[in-house]
Amino acid sequence: MERFKDWLLPAEDDMEKEITASLIGELALIGTFMSVAICNAVKGKDNRPLLVVILGFLSGKWIGRFLETREKKDLLLSVLNLLSGVLYTLSCLLDNQEK
Numbered sequence: 001m002e003r004f005k006d007w008l009l010p011a012e013d014d015m016e017k018e019i020t021a022s023l024i025g026e027l028a029l030i031g032t033f034m035s036v037a038i039c040n041a042v043k044g045k046d047n048r049p050l051l052v053v054i055l056g057f058l059s060g061k062w063i064g065r066f067l068e069t070r071e072k073k074d075l076l077l078s079v080l081n082l083l084s085g086v087l088y089t090l091s092c093l094l095d096n097q098e099k
Contacts, residue, residue, distance in 0.1 A: 026061065030054070048092050055085030 033054050037047050062078035065071075 029057065048088070052085055052089050052092070055081050055088065059085060 033050060037050055040047050040050065059078050059081035062074050062081060066074035066078055
């Protein structure tokens with residue numbers, strides 16, 4: 001567990017508590033989304049709006065990380081999540097128009 005913590009929270013980071021709280025909050029949010037998605041799937045309900053919300057959340061998260069770190073991988077992840085969310089929303093809208 002220490003090796004995972006050292007990888008996740010480098011020793012030189014002064015904001016360890018804030019990062020840990022943020023990580024736990026993000027995991028709880030994604031866990032909540034997953035439980036709602038499973039319940040919807042069991043009941044036969046549509047999960048498309050939930051997936052769009054998850055993609056929007058992930059896009060915002062990676063944009064925030066990019067603004068802090070200025071690493072290209074964070075920018076790439078934010079753009080990919082944003083693009084996939086927009087494309088998925090468009091596909092849902094076009095699918096609803098055909099019906």
